[in-house]
Amino acid sequence: GENVEQHPSTLSVQEGDSAVIKCTYSDSASNYFPWYKQELGKRPQLIIDIRSNVGEKKDQRIAVTLNKTAKHFSLHITETQPEDSAVYFCAASEGSGTYKYIFGTGTRLKVLA
Amino acid sequence: EAGVTQFPSHSVIEKGQTVTLRCDPISGHDNLYWYRRVMGKEIKFLLHFVKESKQDESGMPNNRFLAERTGGTYSTLKVQPAELEDSGVYFCASSRTVYEQYFGPGTRLTVT
Numbered sequence: 001g002e003n004v005e006q007h008p009s010t011l012s013v014q015e016g017d018s019a020v021i022k023c024t025y026s027d028s029a030s031n032y033f034p035w036y037k038q039e040l041g042k043r044p045q046l047i048i049d050i051r052s053n054v055g056e057k058k059d060q061r062i063a064v065t066l067n068k069t070a071k072h073f074s075l076h077i078t079e080t081q082p083e084d085s086a087v088y089f090c091a092a093s094e095g096s097g098t099y100k101y102i103f104g105t106g107t108r109l110k111v112l113a
Numbered sequence: 114e115a116g117v118t119q120f121p122s123h124s125v126i127e128k129g130q131t132v133t134l135r136c137d138p139i140s141g142h143d144n145l146y147w148y149r150r151v152m153g154k155e156i157k158f159l160l161h162f163v164k165e166s167k168q169d170e171s172g173m174p175n176n177r178f179l180a181e182r183t184g185g186t187y188s189t190l191k192v193q194p195a196e197l198e199d200s201g202v203y204f205c206a207s208s209r210t211v212y213e214q215y216f217g218p219g220t221r222l223t224v225t
Binding site for chain 2: 004032034036042043044045046049051089091093099100101102103104105106
């Protein structure tokens with residue numbers, strides 16, 4: 001079945017530096033890739049998403065890139081701030097049926113002040 | 114608009130007992146999903162409703178889990194009887210289309 005791998009599992013960066021989280025997926029039919037941010041004790045929050053007909057999408061300090069050929073996508077956070085500290089999950093939607101999400105295992109990002 | 118709500122936020126039960134989790138989706142969202150995160154692993158799909166109909170229940174672990182969605186509004190997920198391995202955080206999500214699922218805060222279930 002569909003599988004999503006996410007790396008790294010933990011990431012520490014200095015405030016102001018950039019952070020990159022990478023995911024690979026196995027189902028070539030996947031066509032939608034959301035990213036969620038989960039702060040401690042809170043709900044997963046959709047922060048950005050990308051569809052398979054687009055190679056890159058930006059929203060202020062956050063960007064996502066997609067390489068369909070290689071079946072990988074990445075989250076880029078620039079000018080990191082302490083409030084960016086959280087667990088980030090990537091997901092891929094199964095390309096048929098219910099469009100359920102297949103999630104990666106999460107990346108715990110720590111931004112050091 | 115109000116977000117997805119889940120009740121209870123925490124539940125501690127003994128092995129063999131029954132627990133019912135509730136999810137209220139965002140108003141107007143026909144799609145409702147249940148997911149579970151066990152022991153810090155990935156968030157895994159359990160099932161998907163479109164209105165009151167089960168669209169996909171391929172992720173349900175076994176017949177101890179029963180999900181319902183009365184009248185296409187709120188949904189319940191019952192675990193009976195609960196086992197130790199059922200412990201985890203149960204998330205509900207809803208969406209208007211097949212994209213952009215909005216998650217609830219989750220119910221942390223502990224089976225002792």
